[in-house]
Amino acid sequence: MEHIIWTIGHQLKFKNIVNSDNCFIYDSDGNRYVDLESGVWCTSVGHNNKRINGVITSQINKISHTGFCYCNPQIEETSKKILEITNIIDGKCEFLCSGSESVEFGMRVARFVTEKQIALTFSDSYFGAYGDAAVKNRDNWYLFNWLNCSCGDKGNGCSGECEDFNNIPFEKIGIFLFEPGSSSGFVRFPSKILINKIIERIKEGKGVVMINEVTTGIGRTGKWFGYQHYNIVPDIVAIGKGIGNGYPVGITAISDDIAAKLSAKNFLYSQSHQNDPLGAIIANEVIRIIDDDNLLAKSKKMGKYIIDRLLILKNEYSIIKNVRGRGLMISIEFERDSLLINEDLLKKGFILCKRSNSEVLRLDPALTIGAAEIELFIMSFKDIIRKY
Helix, strand or coil, X not given: CCCCCCCCCCCCCCCCEEEEEECEEEECCCCEEEECCHHHHCCCCCECCHHHHHHHHHHHCCCCCCCCCCCCCHHHHHHHHHHHHHCCCCCEEEEECCHHHHHHHHXXXXXXXXXXXXXXXXXXXXXXXXXHHHHCCCCCEEEECCCCCCHHHHCCCCCCCCHHHHCCCHHHEEEEEXXXXXXXXXXXXXXXHHHHHHHHHHHHCCCEEEXXXXXXXXXXXXXXXXXXHCCCCCCEEEECXXXXXXXXXXXXXXXXXXXXXXXXXXXXXXXXXXXXHHHHHHHHHHXXXXXXXXXXHHHHHHHHHHHHHHHHHHHHCCCEEEEEEECCEEEEEECCCHHHHHHHHHHCCEECEECCCCCXXXXXXXXXXXXXXXXXXXXXXXXXXXXX
């Protein structure tokens, strides 16, 4: 692999992966591994999904890319499905190529329609590889550390009852960008009380509520979207990863009110791969598979089973510091030696995500993972940690 630029911050462990099936990947020597991070948390309905392959083959033999003055009807059909599952009635969608793009597009929209240009978010949020939300320039962003306040002394982070919360300059803030649970990969969930207080203040100031669902969306947390655990309806939702099941698709959904403001003020945004039909038909099929196979309920059920089993192990083995999760988005925090534990898991054929500069391993398997694979992981994991 001497001619490949590898800059992602994770060590390359396997150089010869050539095949896949649901939660399994295979190397050229025939070795099989259980992929418990679903690629880069993307293959929501499993690697090499035959239904996804079928719609790709069908559409690619028709038209995969459109231009500046012509469009494919699949864009409208998939937009309707996205607006249905987001509960953004009468809204509109933009189709892009990645979650980072959908976040950046959403922020451009939010800044275009609001007069107050300061955006509020949590200091542990991650919003993508580039652009406004990735940089978080201090002139345009207010970063709130919800984990480090006097409310946090109660054990669950801020609940809006402290001086730190009172010092947030809501009079200057026009946007709240919320990542509901991923917490830069650490899997932490702000309280409903805190989120509702923030949104109330934002709405009082006629601001915009935007949600980053790139990681937490498409069934990952046991609901279509992570924000649905908070009983809120946002103005903008950025979607990526699981909506394409490994194909590069990003979608930004906006409310009818935001769409009207864009139209009135002649908002313009243009790039080469915008509203392409191939990505749209894949996204539509992902939604259909999740519905047909009842994968939201399965995500919730299987996630609870994994978390419950891990909590039992936490009580037995002091090396496990904490277990956090919602649906099939789960983190295991260790007192020490997470790198060595991860190496042992790789040797046993289990791929997890090791969070950089931390003692955290993360599980984000496909929603289609089987009970047998989970049981095999739990038993192997127990055999490993008992050595530490």
